[in-house]
Amino acid sequence: MANFSEFQPLNETTLIEYIKSIPSLSSKLANNFSDITVKEVGDGNLNFVFIVSNSSGSLVIKQALPYVRCIGESWPMTKERAYFESLALKEEGKLCPEHVPEVYHFDRVMSLIGMRYLEPPHIILRKGLIAGVEYPLLSQHISDFMANTLFFTSLLFRSTTEHKRDVAEFCGNVELCRLTEQVVFSDPYKVSEYNRWTSPDLDRDAEAVREDNLLKLEVAELKAKFCERAQALIHGDLHTGSVMVTPESTQVIDPEFGFYGPMGFDIGAYLGNLILAYFSQDGHADQANDRKGYKEWILKSIEDTWNLFHDKFTGLWEKHRNGAGEAYLPAIYNNPEVQLLVQKKYMTDLFHDSLGFGAAKMIRRIVGVAHIEDLESIADAGKRATCERRALNLAKMILKERRKFESISEIVSAIQQF
Amino acid sequence: MANFSEFQPLNETTLIEYIKSIPSLSSKLANNFSDITVKEVGDGNLNFVFIVSNSSGSLVIKQALPYVRCIGESWPMTKERAYFESLALKEEGKLCPEHVPEVYHFDRVMSLIGMRYLEPPHIILRKGLIAGVEYPLLSQHISDFMANTLFFTSLLFRSTTEHKRDVAEFCGNVELCRLTEQVVFSDPYKVSEYNRWTSPDLDRDAEAVREDNLLKLEVAELKAKFCERAQALIHGDLHTGSVMVTPESTQVIDPEFGFYGPMGFDIGAYLGNLILAYFSQDGHADQANDRKGYKEWILKSIEDTWNLFHDKFTGLWEKHRNGAGEAYLPAIYNNPEVQLLVQKKYMTDLFHDSLGFGAAKMIRRIVGVAHIEDLESIADAGKRATCERRALNLAKMILKERRKFESISEIVSAIQQF
Ligand SMILES: Nc1ncnc2c1ncn2[C@@H]1O[C@H](COP(=O)(O)OP(=O)(O)O)[C@@H](O)[C@H]1O
Ligand SMILES: Nc1ncnc2c1ncn2[C@@H]1O[C@H](COP(=O)(O)OP(=O)(O)O)[C@@H](O)[C@H]1O
Ligand SMILES: [Mg+2]
Ligand SMILES: [Mg+2]
Ligand SMILES: [Mg+2]
Ligand SMILES: [Mg+2]
Ligand SMILES: [Mg+2]
Structure with a gap:
């Protein structure tokens, strides 16, 4: 079992270990890890975004790494941004729930947000x-x-x-x-x-x-x-x-x-x-x-x-x-x-x-x-x-x-x- | 000996006890407490100001109480203002030392600033x-x-x-x-x-x-x-x-x-x-x-x-x-x-x-x-x-x-x- 008490960039394998360890995330998949698929879809400039789904449900994991993704490690950027993103998502979600994805989980050490997957045709x-x-x-x-x-x-x-x-x-x-x-x-x-x-x-x-x-x-x-x-x-x-x-x-x-x-x-x-x-x-x-x-x-x-x-x-x-x-x-x-x-x-x-x-x-x-x-x-x-x-x-x-x-x-x- | 580990409004007696307990203050009076005089001069709206002097030197003690002085306890006002006053005094003092009195001491618990006495004819x-x-x-x-x-x-x-x-x-x-x-x-x-x-x-x-x-x-x-x-x-x-x-x-x-x-x-x-x-x-x-x-x-x-x-x-x-x-x-x-x-x-x-x-x-x-x-x-x-x-x-x-x-x-x- 991996140790998530220190920051580490997740990959498609460690991601599943992570989700298993967090009830508010694994429950979205009905705690069923046999038919799971993971896809990294981040097309933005900064972060990694994984879609995780199975026959019972789905979720998105967004993780910030300590640099700008589209440039690379040569442009450092605090991963604390994930904390402010989670704060803002929660506040906006309270004020306008119809138009903001629900936040399931936030982990400051891992700079990681678990949130609703905006399923196709989004x-x-x-x-x-x-x-x-x-x-x-x-x-x-x-x-x-x-x-x-x-x-x-x-x-x-x-x-x-x-x-x-x-x-x-x-x-x-x-x-x-x-x-x-x-x-x-x-x-x-x-x-x-x-x-x-x-x-x-x-x-x-x-x-x-x-x-x-x-x-x-x-x-x-x-x-x-x-x-x-x-x-x-x-x-x-x-x-x-x-x-x-x-x-x-x-x-x-x-x-x-x-x-x-x-x-x-x-x-x-x-x-x-x-x-x-x-x-x-x-x-x-x-x-x-x-x-x-x-x-x-x-x-x-x-x-x-x-x-x-x-x-x-x-x-x-x-x-x-x-x-x-x-x-x-x-x-x-x-x-x-x-x-x-x-x-x-x-x-x-x-x-x-x-x-x-x-x-x-x-x-x-x-x-x-x-x-x-x-x-x-x-x-x-x-x-x-x-x-x-x-x-x-x-x-x-x-x-x-x-x-x-x-x-x-x-x-x-x-x-x-x- | 009085206890200053909790907030208390000072009077002319406890003030001297307080000064005795703080080297950066008592040194301004050459640690000599025999010929000391204390005068409360606060004419402002908010706080208490004591001038303390003897033949060797002088200082001012300004203390914030948790209300507006000129109105009384019916208008509460955080005594934390003394903290921001001390911060601002120190910052302004660094930027413009000729025109800001030196801060000798700050005590957040007591909401108390010790500073230079601006002597007459000021x-x-x-x-x-x-x-x-x-x-x-x-x-x-x-x-x-x-x-x-x-x-x-x-x-x-x-x-x-x-x-x-x-x-x-x-x-x-x-x-x-x-x-x-x-x-x-x-x-x-x-x-x-x-x-x-x-x-x-x-x-x-x-x-x-x-x-x-x-x-x-x-x-x-x-x-x-x-x-x-x-x-x-x-x-x-x-x-x-x-x-x-x-x-x-x-x-x-x-x-x-x-x-x-x-x-x-x-x-x-x-x-x-x-x-x-x-x-x-x-x-x-x-x-x-x-x-x-x-x-x-x-x-x-x-x-x-x-x-x-x-x-x-x-x-x-x-x-x-x-x-x-x-x-x-x-x-x-x-x-x-x-x-x-x-x-x-x-x-x-x-x-x-x-x-x-x-x-x-x-x-x-x-x-x-x-x-x-x-x-x-x-x-x-x-x-x-x-x-x-x-x-x-x-x-x-x-x-x-x-x-x-x-x-x-x-x-x-x-x-x-x-
Ligand atoms: N909750 C979500 N549901 C579905 N897709 C998402 C979700 N969050 C992000 N994505 C996909 O990941 C991409 C990058 O996400 P984004 O939050 O914009 O990251 P970045 O901060 O790197 O720009 C988005 O353009 C979108 O395609
Ligand atoms: N460092 C000082 N030296 C001499 N007199 C002072 C000093 N600080 C304050 N005083 C006197 O005390 C009065 C009140 O001080 P002030 O800081 O303006 O308090 P308040 O916040 O209550 O207005 C001043 O008007 C001045 O007469
Ligand atoms: Mg984006
Ligand atoms: Mg972004
Ligand atoms: Mg004043
Ligand atoms: Mg005033
Ligand atoms: Mg004032």
Whole structure:
């Protein structure tokens, strides 16, 4: 029998030993280890993910190793991230159980999470977007997730005492925050060994990003917000690769970058990745499918996501207006006129934050270290570069001009003009 | 011999027992307890302060009790504040030793700090301002304190790793943060049993504050910044009662409200209290002294403080531009044009924050729970109300219009117009 009192990376054999030793895991398989199958499916950048199943049930084991998986041991990264992922999964699961996989087990020594297996036909949303699949409930679901997780962890709902306690705890996830600072807010704007882009097509475009003073001014403001502003518990990596979907179900996974940060970082990550999916469609169009209708659906999803989020978030605010939240005390903000004023300002600021962070996330996916399959899978480099350039130019414009936009429909119009 | 292994409020007798038991304290008195004198001098709102001296030396003992001194046991307040005060004193002392009293000893169980006695002729700056005394070095000194403590604890100098570690630690000072939230950002804008003002003279003025929607909108933004934005280690209570002075020396005491918050809160507290000192002068003028010259000196101090702070702070930034600070990486911000852009934006935002917080601090001193001697000592209520109304009206205007001001000289002009 193996000894799991010290950290060790699991393989398909030791994994089974491990599960046997943990009742909350082995019970998912009805303690039956004769017909078991194990599959490592981690396609993410950082961690190992095993699907374990038999005729009675299934589960997923996610383990963090002390480095970045897609780079290797040369890029060390604390395995403590698994602790923060489990914390965030549990908190998000409490706030939005319909859209977060249940956590069965967490082992801090082993940096290991046992959770619900999101069984087929669940696939990663990004893959669905590349395949051109429409998800009729997606915007409803993801706006639910964002509204619930962000509202209920903000000072609109919480007391300062609860807020500062949780802020302090998640300060421990600093290594993952630093990774974001580097790859989102810094590397794309300087020469870095990790940066890459479709070359030589985008050589001048990448250089232009590095030489754009106004862009650097704006990205500095966003970086400061990311580092300093503990507005709510954010997922921290809410791109379309962190969402698994079927036509009926939407599940948010992988909050290992979770911490108390600016809400707009999550909303922007999701919207920015939808916009990238939109611009990649022309690269996937062929004679059988021109993708025109699908592009319309993506645009509608962008618009619906923000509008639904807006309505749900302000709805929660309205509902809990007399609760324990300490930001807007009822005795001060108890007249309809001032309520309207503060809500308008809050939501407008959040909209502009979301646009800024979304644009920064788009830029980094085109000229930074981590690219996305939506664009990478366009085999023809010339075609890919054209898609990427349009997305990049839109993102640069939004990052600089975001405060001029008053509604998401104006963003949709801008997308169509690029 | 008394037992100090559990908390107990000290009196003039047990205090001596305590000092005897602590070598780093008794050594300040050359271990000589025959000619000792003890005087309790706490004139602050919260704590007990004892001056202990003999022919060989002296020291100050400050002890926090688990309630607010000026209100009594009916307003409980964690005595853990002494821990954060000692942390902040030590950190500020490292960054700016010329202007912070040395800490000799800290005892967490006893909530007790032993520190340098700021011997006569040191007096509380507020008393000097009431007496009409000019301090030729004050603006130089206080701008040193602000520039050093704020710059070196910000992400302009620190790495994210250091920053998040210290942010987490100071999250523990949440009770004191909540007190500020209540008395600065909430109570003045609602009916509260603690509020008071010169009545009936200012009844309508106080009511107008409670009914001013635009003011409430602005103060909500500042409150959110106070609660969410961990920009630097701030003193948290930097009014003119937290500064002791002689013509040659300036010493900042009492950082028990210290935490990672917005820099503008400190700068604003100081400037706002100078402005209040200015408006109180007419109440102190008499035939012997019309205070006209002194008012000019206060205006000059306001202007000098900001301008000196600005130059010192940007000077430190320039000097440490290639250091470990992670906000503006040299590889990105290495051209003079973008440097100018980011610095201008940073300092303008900080200026507007400072004006906003300063105005909020002025308002709360006129219609909130804690008033200031500058105004309270004007015996004639009518005269006092006139001074207070001018200050209040200026503060309301600044809070709403602060983004229109581009330099401190414009603020000085505005002061002269009210
Ligand atoms: N609970 C789950 N159910 C099914 N598949 C999962 C589950 N969690 C992760 N996966 C699969 O593993 C991949 C990587 O997981 P993820 O949590 O994103 O890891 P990483 O942190 O390395 O990005 C996902 O893209 C998905 O395909
Ligand atoms: N180190 C010191 N040297 C001399 N006097 C001091 C010292 N510290 C405090 N005092 C005196 O005690 C008073 C209260 O101290 P302070 O730290 O402001 O307490 P509180 O937190 O209760 O406001 C000060 O106004 C000052 O007169
Ligand atoms: Mg992932
Ligand atoms: Mg991940
Ligand atoms: Mg004091
Ligand atoms: Mg005080
Ligand atoms: Mg104090």
